[in-house]
Amino acid sequence: MHPSHHQQLGKLNRISGQVDAVKRMIDEQKYCVDIITQVRAARNALKSVELSILETHMKHCLDQATPDLQDEKMQEIITLLKKYE
Secondary structure, three states: OOOOOOHHHHHHHHHHHHHHHHHHHHHHHHHHHHHHHHHHHHHHHHHHHHHHHHHHHHHHHHHHOHHHHHHHHHHHHHOOOOOOO
């Protein structure tokens, strides 16, 4: 059974609002630096959600895996992290 990430939904809703705000800023032709600031804020918030989900995965999925599966699970995480560097 997979752990719940339900607590991340509130953060994701706020991120969705940030992205909507960026779209409005572009439509309203706001200052480029202000748009970039908002984009970076959304990226950082998304990164925070990603790290929280990864932490939960490591605490639950790796901890509950049998010793022979732990190496496989660890390699899965390493491959994922390398893929999106």
